[in-house]
Amino acid sequence: MSYSLTSSRKLNRISKNKQRSGETSSRSPEQVMKKYSVVSMFSGCGGMDLGLVGGFQYLGKRFPKNPFKIEWANDLNPQACATYEHNLKHKINVGSVWDHIDTMPDTCDLLIGGFPCQDISINGKRRGIAGERSGLYRAMVEAVRRMRPKMFVAENVRGLLYAYNRESLETVLKDFTDLGYKVTYKLYLTADYGVPQSRERVLIVGVQDDVAPFVEPEAITPKGEWITSKQAIQDLENAPLDQLYSHVWSLAKRSGDQGGRVLNPEKPSPTIRAECHGNNSFHYSLPRRISMREAARFQSFPDEFIFQARLRETERMIGNAVPPVFAWHVAQSIKATLDAFNESDEKILVAAE
Numbered sequence: 001m002s003y004s005l006t007s008s009r010k011l012n013r014i015s016k017n018k019q020r021s022g023e024t025s026s027r028s029p030e031q032v033m034k035k036y037s038v039v040s041m042f043s044g045c046g047g048m049d050l051g052l053v054g055g056f057q058y059l060g061k062r063f064p065k066n067p068f069k070i071e072w073a074n075d076l077n078p079q080a081c082a083t084y085e086h087n088l089k090h091k092i093n094v095g096s097v098w099d100h101i102d103t104m105p106d107t108c109d110l111l112i113g114g115f116p117c118q119d120i121s122i123n124g125k126r127r128g129i130a131g132e133r134s135g136l137y138r139a140m141v142e143a144v145r146r147m148r149p150k151m152f153v154a155e156n157v158r159g160l161l162y163a164y165n166r167e168s169l170e171t172v173l174k175d176f177t178d179l180g181y182k183v184t185y186k187l188y189l190t191a192d193y194g195v196p197q198s199r200e201r202v203l204i205v206g207v208q209d210d211v212a213p214f215v216e217p218e219a220i221t222p223k224g225e226w227i228t229s230k231q232a233i234q235d236l237e238n239a240p241l242d243q244l245y246s247h248v249w250s251l252a253k254r255s256g257d258q259g260g261r262v263l264n265p266e267k268p269s270p271t272i273r274a275e276c277h278g279n280n281s282f283h284y285s286l287p288r289r290i291s292m293r294e295a296a297r298f299q300s301f302p303d304e305f306i307f308q309a310r311l312r313e314t315e316r317m318i319g320n321a322v323p324p325v326f327a328w329h330v331a332q333s334i335k336a337t338l339d340a341f342n343e344s345d346e347k348i349l350v351a352a353e
Contacts, residue, residue, distance in 0.1 A: 040073040041113030045083040045317040051327020079309040114155035154204040182210035192219035196227035212340035230265035246292035269298040274319030300325035
């Protein structure tokens, strides 16, 4: 099923017309479900948060709403925050997390965040958690200490598992474990979860007092069923330049300095990077690099998601994001753990009575 920017705009207009005319249906089960409270740190433009909350469409498939409510969010980047508020429709605290940490709620069910990875990434400076940016994971540790969430999920790059980061990984795990959490971690390939990109990311998951186990989500699209680059962006081949929808691209020419990788139409896209500049792949059939909208498709953002920035900042936002579709599948496992956690609490209450 082809899903184009044009069809996306039509859906938006139909939805707005229905709202203006008062054509609304009765409340759905999605609207009345009990919701878990969430605090979001290092939120970026909202990829992880969108996937967690759900209620979006991607490549013609609907990803229903999940029982989560973002109560507090923060990011340092003003453009990312503007994009977050525009698309997720609620406030985000702009600035250093340390300047806003005292405004966090007293507690929450779930804490999420992708602490900065520039000092951990293989493409970064390899300073580990001693680096200024990646050392911000300590803010997440402090947030866990203060709020005692039932569960937390921290996202980071594959480089965290490399030998040169062994000490950093052990420190991160110990700091969370010392707070009374059962901590596990795993490397995920997002192509296995309906994302047309060979992006690998580590999830560190902690459950308070090991009350309920976190069951890792099973692959939805294992190798052989991966969504290819061509399947993801073919309908955009003849789409004109469009600043509003970020269908714009770098004009950097192919060279040793700028990179010359060409997409393989039969495979998922390689990892979309934040600091790519002229290193974005070339289109598999057109004489240009991929557009920001195409990069957003590879990151599984819905076409209705509008980036509030020009090319370079949009490039950075997209590359830093957690793919929403991947996050949506992880959210199912998070929900199962929190449901089990609540059942355990209810049994304790019944026994006490």
